[in-house]
Each structure stands twice: as structure tokens, then as C-alpha cells.
Amino acid sequence: MADMTQLNTRIDAEVKRRGDAVFARAGLTSSQVIRGVWQSAADTQQVPACILPHEDAARQQKLEAIAGGAGIATKMMVEMGFTPDDEPKPFDYKSYRDQMYDEMIEEMEERRVRS
Numbered sequence: 074m075a076d077m078t079q080l081n082t083r084i085d086a087e088v089k090r091r092g093d094a095v096f097a098r099a100g101l102t103s104s105q106v107i108r109g110v111w112q113s114a115a116d117t118q119q120v121p122a123c124i125l126p127h128e129d130a131a132r133q134q135k136l137e138a139i140a141g142g143a144g145i146a147t148k149m150m151v152e153m154g155f156t157p158d159d160e161p162k163p164f165d166y167k168s169y170r171d172q173m174y175d176e177m178i179e180e181m182e183e184r185r186v187r188s
Contacts, residue, residue: 080107 089103096106113121122130 092106093103096103101109110121110124122133125133
């Protein structure tokens with residue numbers, strides 16, 4: 074038999090009564106529910122969503138919406154001809170600098186011609 078430990082906790086009597094009624098309808102005891110919560114956390118390494126405060130649940134919804142938004146951007150890029158496997162081009166500072174200087178020289182020459 075596995076090494077067992079006992080967990081004692083305090084809970085509002087009315088909350089326990091109402092919760093027990095819900096779990097009883099599902100054929101579950103308080104001990105089974107507690108073991109289930111702990112097993113879920115141990116298996117997933119995450120706090121079960123029903124345990125998180127509402128602020129955390131709202132935060133999770135926002136993160137999921139952001140992830141969905143990223144999907145929209147990816148879809149749009151594919152429609153524009155980019156493919157997800159396109160490698161980003163490295164930024165070439167020197168060519169941008171040279172282009173900027175060329176444009177500045179052209180502007181100066183145009184000013185000189187007009188004067």
C-alpha cells in the first residue's frame with residue numbers, strides 16, 4: 074500500500090453542506106474530491122482552473138485571446154504570400170545607412186541646383 078497522509082482543513086459549514094450535496098449527486102465523497110484535486114495538480118503540474126481566483130481566470134482568458142490574435146496575424150501574413158517557414162532577413166545596418174546617405178546627397182544636390 075502507498076504511503077498515506079491525512080489532510081485536515083477548515084471550511085464554512087454551509088459551504089460544505091452545499092458542496093457535499095453536489096458531490097453526492099455525482100456519487101463522490103469529500104475525500105474523493107480532495108484526492109481528485111490533488112491528483113490533477115500532481116499530474117498536470119498546474120492549479121486546476123476551478124481553484125484559481127476569478128482574476129486569474131480572467132487573465133487566462135485574456136492570454137487565450139492574445140494567442141488567438143496571433144493566429145489572425147499569421148493567417149493574414151500567409152494570405153499576403155508569406156509562409157510560416159520564411160526566415161526573417163537579418164537587419165543590414167550598413168545598407169540602410171548607405172541608402173540614407175545617398176538620399177541625403179540627392180536632396181542636397183537638388184537644393185543646390187534650385188538655388
